[in-house]
Amino acid sequence: MTKTLTVAEAALREIARRRGVLLLLALLPLAFYFSRRGTEYWQSVRFVSLGIGWTLSTAALFAGNAARGIEPRLRLCGYATYQLYLGRLAALWAVGFALATPYFLLIRFDLDDVRYDGIALILLLTVVVAPPLGLAVSAVLPRELEGMLVLLTIVAMQMMLDPDEAVAHALPFWFTREIGEYAIQSNAGADHVARGLVHTSVVLAVVLALGGCAAAVRLRRQVPLTASPSGPSGPTI
Structure with missing residues (x-):
């Protein structure tokens, strides 16, 4: 636990x-929020959550x-891969x-006739999902520009795709969107929340597995080479 906290602090x-x-x-989610505030409540809530998701990822x-x-140097100093991964996630979740x-307080005092528990759940799940998504993209695309463009594409597609299309789901x-229906529309039932939680669980399992496996492969500890006592004729393992 101490090593995990040390990584989180760093x-x-x-x-x-x-x-x-x-x-x-x-500040980007704030721009998203006010860009839709005067039209439809569900759009402003959804856009601010997507803005937070892109910021955190x-x-x-x-x-x-x-x-x-x-x-790699921390691995050689005795840090386990899971400690490095969880420590970084803990730091990002704290930032999230x-x-x-x-933003929740803004919505709480700015919007009326909405279910604040649903909005709190949307923001909570966004904070939980976005950091491991960003770490997974970082593992696949080590260059920041390419990674940012991929994350921006994901958020933009989530905003613009027809919700009836399978790709959007x-x-x-x-x-x-699922939990947003429950939060904004008074006639929406708890089944929207259930579907949203199932979707979150699947996504979280996928991105955690992808990021964790990528970290394990990259940081696989190599057995160090030692010099042969007989001289520089060759290393021995």
Whole structure:
């Protein structure tokens, strides 16, 4: 546990170095929210949650790429792969809750006639899903620009695709629409929440497995080579 917390602390310090970028990313959901506030409630709530999802997944992408240089040395110092992975996730989840809380308060005092428990659940699940999604993309696409474009494409498709299309249901933030129906529409039943939770569980299992397996492969500990006592004729294992 101590090593996991140490990694989390180091990840928070690394994220804090990008204060300017993160500030701009944190304000993006606010722009999403007010762009739809005057039209339909469900759009503004959904857009702010998608904005938070993109912000957190992008922060996770930065954190994952920044860790590539130090993680092999930490493995040689005795840190397990799961400690490195969970420590980084813990830091990102902490950042996510700090980001989502003021947006929930904004919705709480700005919108009437909505189910605030449903909105809180949407933001909670967004915070849970976005960081492992960003780390998974970081594992597959180590360059930040390509990773950011992929994450932006995912969020844009989630916004624009027809909700009746199967592709929209397969995207990682589909639960925002399912639970959003319950949160905004008074006649929507709890079945929307159930479907949203099932979707979140599947997505979370996939991105955690992808990110964890990628980290395990990348950080697979190599048995060090030692010099032969007889001289430089060749290394022995």
